[in-house]
Amino acid sequence: xxxxxxxxxxxxxxxxxxxxxxxxxxxxxxxxxxxxxxxxxxxxxxxxxxxxxxxxxxxxxxxxxxxxxxxxxxxxxxxxxxxxxxxxxxxxxxxxxxxxxxxxxxxxxxxxxxxxxxxxxxxxxxxxxxxxxxxxxxxxxxxxxxxxxxxxxxxxxxxxxxxxxxxxxxxxxxxxxxxxxxxxxxxxxxxxxxxxxxxxxxxxxxxxxxxxxxxxxxxxxxxxxxxxxxxxxxxxxxxxxxxxxxxxxxxxxxxxxxxxxxxxxxxxxxxxxxxxxxxxxxxxxxxxxxxxxxxxxxxxxxxxxxxxxxxxxxxxxxxxxxxxxxxxxxxxx
Ligand SMILES: *Cc1c(COP(=O)(O)O)cnc(C)c1O
Numbered sequence: 001x002x003x004x005x006x007x008x009x010x011x012x013x014x015x016x017x018x019x020x021x022x023x024x025x026x027x028x029x030x031x032x033x034x035x036x037x038x039x040x041x042x043x044x045x046x047x048x049x050x051x052x053x054x055x056x057x058x059x060x061x062x063x064x065x066x067x068x069x070x071x072x073x074x075x076x077x078x079x080x081x082x083x084x085x086x087x088x089x090x091x092x093x094x095x096x097x098x099x100x101x102x103x104x105x106x107x108x109x110x111x112x113x114x115x116x117x118x119x120x121x122x123x124x125x126x127x128x129x130x131x132x133x134x135x136x137x138x139x140x141x142x143x144x145x146x147x148x149x150x151x152x153x154x155x156x157x158x159x160x161x162x163x164x165x166x167x168x169x170x171x172x173x174x175x176x177x178x179x180x181x182x183x184x185x186x187x188x189x190x191x192x193x194x195x196x197x198x199x200x201x202x203x204x205x206x207x208x209x210x211x212x213x214x215x216x217x218x219x220x221x222x223x224x225x226x227x228x229x230x231x232x233x234x235x236x237x238x239x240x241x242x243x244x245x246x247x248x249x250x251x252x253x254x255x256x257x258x259x260x261x262x263x264x265x266x267x268x269x270x271x272x273x274x275x276x277x278x279x280x281x282x283x284x285x286x287x288x289x290x291x292x293x294x295x296x297x298x299x300x301x302x303x304x305x306x307x308x309x310x311x312x313x314x315x316x317x318x319x320x321x322x323x324x325x326x327x328x329x330x331x332x333x
Pocket of ligand 1: 045056057058059060062086090136138139140169171197199200208
């Protein structure tokens with residue numbers, strides 16, 4: 001089976017497991033796990049922020065990050081297919097008590113004109129005040145699309161002008177960096193607070209981080225414990241993340257090349273594939289997925305008529321080539 005359902009399916013490599021086994025550990029609720037502290041410091045520094053906080057999942061990192069800039073009774077604006085709006089099971093409403101309004105843009109892009117039109121300053125007892133804008137880079141359900149840096153810079157400038165905050169869901173910011181060459185520091189510069197995942201293309205078994213100002217991180221440390229996310233000798237997992245940062249970032253270029261190969265096979269213009277995800281609309285989505293599985297290629301639907309393919313660390317060049325043969329035949333190409 002060649003599994004292209006998600007880049008979360010990767011299994012830790014032998015050398016990652018060895019790094020995990022060697023990790024120095026301590027009780028992280030006491031902030032005494034040296035490996036977790038090293039990972040948090042390293043990731044904060046990469047993005048030019050003061051501090052970071054290790055979390056079990058990207059969803060928890062996003063909930064903590066957004067809650068650091070949006071309170072109950074306020075709203076966050078995001079793109080309509082954003083992971084925070086579609087795939088976190090209402091966590092932001094359920095835990096934080098915020099509301100969301102969305103703009104819709106092709107490829108999940110930042111539509112500053114739409115954002116400006118939706119933005120609601122705090123005018124007392126009339127409208128839900130907008131406290132933050134959330135963006136996602138790369139954009140998962142838009143097919144791993146990269147948000148162009150000029151758009152991010154323009155959003156940052158506008159947000160400063162009107163006095164609102166920017167949250168960046170950077171679950172796959174690593175892929176954006178490899179695809180564009182934009183530095184992590186530049187990506188960090190456009191966001192007040194962000195979330196990054198180690199358990200996607202980087203291949204760690206568990207782990208994400210919230211990244212932001214020291215005060216926001218201190219507050220999030222308390223909220224993380226309240227939500228049941230206070231972990232103990234978790235340096236074993238942080239060691240996997242450190243190993244991934246050392247060894248699995250630049251190789252994402254291979255995943256991107258494999259995704260373009262698969263795009264061509266399935267009838268998507270490879271020029272439209274920025275990173276490691278291919279989404280394609282097909283009326284026969286469910287049947288297509290089933291037919292591919294019969295031939296040893298697992299893919300998934302992410303909507304009633306949308307199929308998604310994701311390349312990752314455990315998909316080799318020859319896997320990608322074999323999958324391309326199967327998919328192009330099934331797609332009648
Ligand atoms: C996977 C993902 C997350 C976090 O997901 P978890 O499964 O909770 O780790 C957040 N944002 C995006 C864009 C993602 O793809």
